[in-house]
Amino acid sequence: MNKNFDRxxxxxxxxxxxxxxxxxxxxxxxxxxxxxxxxxxxxxxxxLLGILSLRLIYETFNYQKDEMEKEKLNYKRFGIILGSAxxxxxxxxxxxYAITTFLFLVIGFQAMKRGKLLAxxxxxxxxxxxxxxxxxxxxxxPLPSSSSWLGIL
Amino acid sequence: xxTFDFLMQGFAVxxxxxxxxxxxxxxxxxxAVGVLPGIGPMNGVALLLPVTASLTAGLSPENAAASALIxxxxxxxxxxxxxxxxxxxxxxxxxxxSVMTTLDGYxxxxxxxxxxxxxxxxxxxxxxxIVALFGLIxxxxxxxxxxxxxxxxxxxxxxxxxxLAVSGLVGKSMTKALMMMMLGLALGTVGIDAVSGSAxxxxxxxxxxxxxxxxxxxxxxxALGEVFKTTLEKDSTDAPIAKITRVMPTKxxxxxxAFPIARSSVLGFFIGVLxxxxxxxxxxxxxxxxxxxxxxxxxxxxxxxxxxAAPETANNAAAGGALIPLLTLGIPGSGTxxxxxxxxxxxxxxxxxxxxQNHPNVVWGLIASMFVGNLMLLxxxxxxxxxxxxxxxxxxxxxMPLIIAFSVFGVYAVQFTTFDLMLLLVAGVFGYxxxxxxxxxxxxxxxxxxxxxLENNLMRALTLSNGDYMIFFEKPLAAxxxxxxxxxxxxxLFLKNKSNKIKKALVEN
Numbered sequence: 001m002n003k004n005f006d007r008x009x010x011x012x013x014x015x016x017x018x019x020x021x022x023x024x025x026x027x028x029x030x031x032x033x034x035x036x037x038x039x040x041x042x043x044x045x046x047x048l049l050g051i052l053s054l055r056l057i058y059e060t061f062n063y064q065k066d067e068m069e070k071e072k073l074n075y076k077r078f079g080i081i082l083g084s085a086x087x088x089x090x091x092x093x094x095x096x097y098a099i100t101t102f103l104f105l106v107i108g109f110q111a112m113k114r115g116k117l118l119a120x121x122x123x124x125x126x127x128x129x130x131x132x133x134x135x136x137x138x139x140x141x142p143l144p145s146s147s148s149w150l151g152i153l
Numbered sequence: 154x155x156t157f158d159f160l161m162q163g164f165a166v167x168x169x170x171x172x173x174x175x176x177x178x179x180x181x182x183x184x185a186v187g188v189l190p191g192i193g194p195m196n197g198v199a200l201l202l203p204v205t206a207s208l209t210a211g212l213s214p215e216n217a218a219a220s221a222l223i224x225x226x227x228x229x230x231x232x233x234x235x236x237x238x239x240x241x242x243x244x245x246x247x248x249x250x251s252v253m254t255t256l257d258g259y260x261x262x263x264x265x266x267x268x269x270x271x272x273x274x275x276x277x278x279x280x281x282x283i284v285a286l287f288g289l290i291x292x293x294x295x296x297x298x299x300x301x302x303x304x305x306x307x308x309x310x311x312x313x314x315x316x317l318a319v320s321g322l323v324g325k326s327m328t329k330a331l332m333m334m335m336l337g338l339a340l341g342t343v344g345i346d347a348v349s350g351s352a353x354x355x356x357x358x359x360x361x362x363x364x365x366x367x368x369x370x371x372x373x374x375x376a377l378g379e380v381f382k383t384t385l386e387k388d389s390t391d392a393p394i395a396k397i398t399r400v401m402p403t404k405x406x407x408x409x410x411a412f413p414i415a416r417s418s419v420l421g422f423f424i425g426v427l428x429x430x431x432x433x434x435x436x437x438x439x440x441x442x443x444x445x446x447x448x449x450x451x452x453x454x455x456x457x458x459x460x461x462a463a464p465e466t467a468n469n470a471a472a473g474g475a476l477i478p479l480l481t482l483g484i485p486g487s488g489t490x491x492x493x494x495x496x497x498x499x500x501x502x503x504x505x506x507x508x509x510q511n512h513p514n515v516v517w518g519l520i521a522s523m524f525v526g527n528l529m530l531l532x533x534x535x536x537x538x539x540x541x542x543x544x545x546x547x548x549x550x551x552x553m554p555l556i557i558a559f560s561v562f563g564v565y566a567v568q569f570t571t572f573d574l575m576l577l578l579v580a581g582v583f584g585y586x587x588x589x590x591x592x593x594x595x596x597x598x599x600x601x602x603x604x605x606x607l608e609n610n611l612m613r614a615l616t617l618s619n620g621d622y623m624i625f626f627e628k629p630l631a632a633x634x635x636x637x638x639x640x641x642x643x644x645x646l647f648l649k650n651k652s653n654k655i656k657k658a659l660v661e662n
Binding site: 052 | 335548550
């Protein structure tokens with residue numbers, strides 16, 4: 001049990017609950033033919049979530065000593081992978097599926113473990129081109145392509 | 154038409170060439186997914202759910218739904234089986250349902266009997282699949298006939314029971330499980346309300362009008378969450394993999410495991426039917442039961458073949474049993490079946506009592522394909538055990554980025570928006586941190602998929618009663634469901650308090 005995480009999570013969820021409670025005030029309180037409106041359900045959920053969050057915060061005070069053994073987390077690797085995934089998703093539509101997927105995979109493989117660059121490039125190229133051709137060309141699932149500025153793929 | 158005719162009709166659907174192909178692909182991919190490090194049944198089904206949508210795009214809606222579900226069901230029980238391979242060869246269970254298998258499975262592998270252990274779990278899984286199939290055929294119709302009489306109040310109460318049952322059983326802290334459930338329900342309200350048509354929590358952002366896509370969140374939480382966990386925590390595993398020599402079990406092995414397999418498949422099936430109980434509990438129950446009734450219980454834990462046969466059979470039987478509440482009541486009892494329910498809804502098919510009337514081809518086709526799929530699983534696995542075992546060596550280096558790329562592709566191919574891709578990544582990060590800190594994810598996914606229906610039934614019941622909440626207690630069945638749901642929460646708390654008091658008393662003495 002991680003006391004700090006749970007306490008922050010409790011506060012965060014309390015905020016989420018407050019958000020749903022406050023925002024549900026702006027929804028209609030009745031609908032045609034019924035005395036109950038579409039605000040009831042989110043309001044109720046918000047209140048219950050709030051109560052549970054308070055309960056969690058209360059529980060953290062009773063936790064036994066914080067016995068989280070510190071593990072070494074590979075933040076650098078995670079950061080590179082997540083960062084490149086975000087860029088990949090942002091540029092997917094504009095730059096095209098095949099190119100962004102290829103770049104993301106090469107960076108991802110190398111971030112996981114350095115070395116074997118040729119193998120990384122080969123696997124990335126075959127995955128990105130393979131998926132693009134099978135789905136876009138054969139199965140007619142349109143994937144963003146960069147034909148507008150590259151003329152291919 | 155009676156059940157038999159429907160079943161025959163189902164076989165006609167299952168034997169269409171594309172469905173045989175889908176069943177084959179499903180069990181093959183499923184087994185591979187189960188064996189691959191870091192992905193279990195739930196991740197596998199979530200990861201491949203969007204792809205099924207693209208694969209079946211050319212078929213008519215009804216056929217597309219049948220094919221997609223046949224594929225997903227194949228992945229589900231294929232992965233259940235595949236999970237046993239790593240337990241036996243590596244002593245690392247792929248998912249919680251095969252933890253019990255490691256106890257005797259790894260010992261057998263150490264004694265050079267890995268092949269026999271793998272083979273007996275393939276046979277056990279096959280028998281379990283067949284028993285579950287018969288259970289499904291026998292129970293599905295009567296249950297849906299009862300459920301068809303349910304009004305909105307009964308449905309609401311039953312869904313509450315289903316949700317609380319799952320939340321009460323997973324994870325270490327019930328508070329956290331319930332919070333996850335509420336979060337799932339809350340996220341499900343975003344978008345245009347189906348009953349009144351008013352926009353909720355959308356802030357005039359167009360992409361939010363259709364709500365947060367279940368598929369995106371499920372793939373993010375389960376598939377990406379696992380990837381982020383691996384990139385942050387693990388470096389490649391260097392554990393030695395046991396060698397496989399002889400694959401066929403001996404006659405003595407078969408004799409020893411015949412009864413455990415028979416008992417565990419029935420036990421596992423019935424545990425699987427209960428909402429929330431599922432494969433993990435089924436496998437540990439059956440292991441404990443076999444140890445209890447065994448003539449020489451000291452063998453267990455030292456490589457007894459019964460200790461592999463029983464839990465492996467039970468968890469597959471439970472996987473089959475878990476389909477019953479999904480198909481007949483429209484209430485999934487586990488994370489994986491919740492994702493399968495997402496697939497039904499994606500094809501505009503509402504699981505529940507009317508499913509058997511409105512879409513007999515889909516549901517009986519699915520049931521019949523389970524027979525075909527299980528047969529394929531057996532035929533495929535006996536000769537291919539060694540090939541699948543090689544997959545364990547797949548370098549994590551390549552697997553993790555590929556899973557991300559595959560999730561991105563899958564979500565984009567169905568949703569076509571950058572917003573969903575961002576939501577996918579956010580869900581992945583949240584999935585990692587939440588599950589790492591014992592916030593269980595299945596209640597969230599289950600609540601997300603059930604939320605809209607839960608609300609719909611609540612609103613209809615309240616409209617009937619003119620806003621009087623007592624309607625849930627005036628209908629006897631609804632009241633019973635709610636009381637059981639209440640007890641489900643209260644009893645564990647009561648027991649915990651009591652055991653705390655006993656502990657205190659012991660300390661004071």
